[in-house]
Amino acid sequence: MLRFWNGSTELKILLVEDNQETADFIARGLTEAGDLLQHALNAEEGMIQAGSRDFDVIIFDRMLPKMDGAAATEVLRKAGIETPILMLTALSGIDDRVSGLESGADDYLVKPFAFAELYARLKALARRKPLAQEAPTVIAVGDLLLERTTQRVERAGQVLDLLPREYRILEFLMLNEGQLVTRTMLLDRIWGYNFDPKTSLVQTHLSRLRAKVDKPFDRDLITTVRGSGYVLSAE
Numbered sequence: 358m359l360r361f362w363n364g365s366t367e368l369k370i371l372l373v374e375d376n377q378e379t380a381d382f383i384a385r386g387l388t389e390a391g392d393l394l395q396h397a398l399n400a401e402e403g404m405i406q407a408g409s410r411d412f413d414v415i416i417f418d419r420m421l422p423k424m425d426g427a428a429a430t431e432v433l434r435k436a437g438i439e440t441p442i443l444m445l446t447a448l449s450g451i452d453d454r455v456s457g458l459e460s461g462a463d464d465y466l467v468k469p470f471a472f473a474e475l476y477a478r479l480k481a482l483a484r485r486k487p488l489a490q491e492a493p494t495v496i497a498v499g500d501l502l503l504e505r506t507t508q509r510v511e512r513a514g515q516v517l518d519l520l521p522r523e524y525r526i527l528e529f530l531m532l533n534e535g536q537l538v539t540r541t542m543l544l545d546r547i548w549g550y551n552f553d554p555k556t557s558l559v560q561t562h563l564s565r566l567r568a569k570v571d572k573p574f575d576r577d578l579i580t581t582v583r584g585s586g587y588v589l590s591a592e
Contacts, residue, residue, distance in 0.1 A: 368392040368483055369411065373403030373426065374418040374445070379468070383416070386472040400429035407433055412440050413483040419446035419457060427460040434461035434521045437508070441482035441549075445470075455556055461522065463549040482549075496531045499591030501570065501578055503531055512574060522547060523566045530579065530589035539586035563587060 370387060374380045375398050387394045395410070397403035400421045407415055415433075417426030430442050444462040457465050463485075464478050496503045500513045508524055510517040519527065525547050530538055540559045544550040548558070563579070571577040580588045 368413045368479060370394045370479065371397065371403065371406055371410070371412045371415045373397045373400060373416065373421065373429070375399060375421055376418070379418070379445075382472070383475065386476060390476065400424035400426065404429055404432060407438055407440065408436065414479050415440050415442045416479075417442055417444050417462070419444055419448060427457050427462070430457075430462050431460040437521055439521060441485060443478055443482060451555070455558065458548055458550070459558060496528070498531050498534050498589060499578060501531070501591075503528060512570060515573075517569050519566070519569060522562060523569070526562060526566055527570065530587065533589070535588065535590045535592070537582055537586050537588055542586065
């Protein structure tokens with residue numbers, strides 16, 4: 358079942374939350390702010406709406422019936438849906454936050470929360486802009502080619518099958534060709550972290566990316582700068 362709360366459409370928010378009290382609380386605040394909220398009661402409904410409509414931000418409750426918010430987020434990201442996602446949860450452990458963010462969520466908010474904090478996070482997510490819009494639509498580094506309009510990546514004429522987050526990491530590295538991209542920069546740009554999760558999150562994703570971009574070829578383009586970060590260069 359979907360419910361609509363209509364105000365002027367400053368922000369278009371999709372809320373996937375099975376707790377009606379929480380949904381009503383968020384709806385009341387957004388309506389007062391003049392925004393539009395669409396509500397889905399479960400992950401399946403939420404994923405259908407996320408794929409068929411244009412939202413500024415999606416709010417997923419972590420603990421949903423049948424499929425939880427983290428699993429649904431991962432499905433959306435694999436489908437190429439890059440709408441910012443805020444995860445709500447009653448789980449406050451660092452491992453729970455990290456797993457939610459690793460699924461593809463951009464931010465994480467622990468219940469109970471003040472509406473003012475939720476709204477500030479929603480506005481921050483909504484105003485995030487795509488990477489350097491003035492940058493070229495096609496980026497080439499050596500024999501590596503990235504087409505930003507189609508998100509097609511090739512190396513030496515071979516198409517690389519990248520997951521959405523792997524693509525975003527590679528795009529960021531290529532836009533900063535020859536420059537050091539630190540772990541902190543990647544956490545901020547790709548995951549939206551403003552804290553260090555104290556995990557191997559970045560290293561794990563870079564390892565998977567390098568297995569696709571470098572391992573099948575004669576020469577590595579991505580270099581690890583121990584203790585600092587990564588450099589992508591054809592030199």
